[in-house]
Amino acid sequence: MSTDPLTEAFEAQRERLRAVAYRMLGSHADAEDVVQEAWLRLSRQDAASINNVAGWLTTVVGRISLDVLRSRRAHPELSYDDLVVTVDDGPEPEDDAVLADSVGLALLVVLDSLGPGERLAYVLHDMFAVPFDEIGKILGRSTDAAKMLASRARKKVQGTERPAGTxxxxxxxxxxxxxxxxxxxxxxxxxxxxxxxxxxxxxxxxxxxxxxxxxxxxxxxxxxxxxxxxxxxxxxxxxxxxxxxxxxxxxxxxxxxxxxxxxxxxxxxxxxxxxxxxxxxxxxxx
Incomplete structure (x- = not known):
């Protein structure tokens, strides 16, 4: 039984797309929704019309995530879908995984302080190596403007990779x-x-x-x-x-x-x- 080429291409990119959306939005549930919406849009496309499925999907996920970020700015709302509260009985874990999680949360806090355009430019370029010309197209801005947004974001993010302490x-x-x-x-x-x-x-x-x-x-x-x-x-x-x-x-x-x-x-x-x-x-x- 053969699998549709677009389905295969999407499944090959799913984890990467989820990672992009999560760094953009800071919520696993929202990231999953964005990836699902990207799949729905892909499923309505003619495979012959897409030269680079990975790039097309990244662009779509970026645009959907940008819309979500802009909506949040207009109507702020906290998401508690990933909030887990447990008893703090100690002794506390002090391994590398816990410290890495701490730094990751600190980065998300800083990313939340960025404007939608800054966040998209920084995440796509610095974390996922998307070229600035493609980022500019997503934002409806020039390549130089996309570079400037990423540069401003990078300055704000500096320091979040410091050790967060035990x-x-x-x-x-x-x-x-x-x-x-x-x-x-x-x-x-x-x-x-x-x-x-x-x-x-x-x-x-x-x-x-x-x-x-x-x-x-x-x-x-x-x-x-x-x-x-x-x-x-x-x-x-x-x-x-x-x-x-x-x-x-x-x-x-x-x-x-x-x-x-x-x-x-x-x-x-x-x-x-x-x-x-x-x-x-x-x-x-x-």
């Missing part, structure tokens, strides 16, 4: 942040926050994004659930240090997820939406 070292940074938050210690918060830290708060009323150490330090002492929490528990969120808080009746108030780069916090995700919290598999209070 899980124990990251946890100490997070503990210092939590202690300063409870005290309302603005200067203490500034000492542990990266200058370009990104705080994303998912509330019942929508998503609020704050960027910058001064702004985040100002908001953190008034973070939803800090004063009302009767119980806190250290957890691992996707293998990295975090916290869950509960009211006295054991109703969850929030999940805090941190990305630590070096000795500073580069990203904080704060989930306070009761509906989403109820749907998560959270540990019991200690």
């Amino acid at each position: 899980v124990r070292e990251q946890r100490e940074v997070v503990r210092a942040f939590m202690a300063a938050t409870r005290r309302g210690d603005f200067e203490g918060l500034l000492r542990v926050l990266d200058p370009d830290v990104r705080l994303t708060v998912d509330t019942p009323g929508g998503v609020v994004v704050t960027i910058g150490a001064t702004e985040v330090a100002g908001r953190s002492s008034r973070a939803p659930g800090t004063a009302a929490a009767a119980m806190f528990r250290e957890v691992l969120v996707n293998g990295l240090p975090g916290f869950v808080s509960w009211r006295a009746d054991r109703t969850p108030i929030s999940v805090l997820a941190f990305t630590v780069v070096g000795d500073r916090i580069a990203g904080i995700d704060l989930l306070t939406d009761p509906g989403k919290l109820a749907a998560m598999d959270l540990p019991d209070p200690a």
Whole structure:
């Protein structure tokens, strides 16, 4: 039984396309949706009209991902499809795989701070070696403009490949942040926050994004659930240090997820939406 040539070509590229889409979007579920949409578009094409299937598919995935990024800018929303919260009982893992995951999360935080065009140019060129002339066509810009976007993105990304420290070292940074938050210690918060830290708060009323150490330090002492929490528990969120808080009746108030780069916090995700919290598999209070 013969297989359609386009199907074979697509399957040969599937993993690469998924990797491209994930680096563009930072969500496995969104990446899978993009790859599936690329397949649907390919299936409607005449094979004879495509000279380079791999290049055609990369272009399509890039354009779809760009549309998703632009939509996110207009309507920000957090994705918790890959968020796994587990008890942080220690001893902590300190092997290379954990550190690599930490650096990967830090990079995703930085990528989230890029504009859609910057992110596409950087991901496609620096991570997947797509020529700038092809990137320019996806963006509807010149080759030189695509190079400039990638250059700007590259400067912002510099530093995320530094060792993120062991899980124990990251946890100490997070503990210092939590202690300063409870005290309302603005200067203490500034000492542990990266200058370009990104705080994303998912509330019942929508998503609020704050960027910058001064702004985040100002908001953190008034973070939803800090004063009302009767119980806190250290957890691992996707293998990295975090916290869950509960009211006295054991109703969850929030999940805090941190990305630590070096000795500073580069990203904080704060989930306070009761509906989403109820749907998560959270540990019991200690």
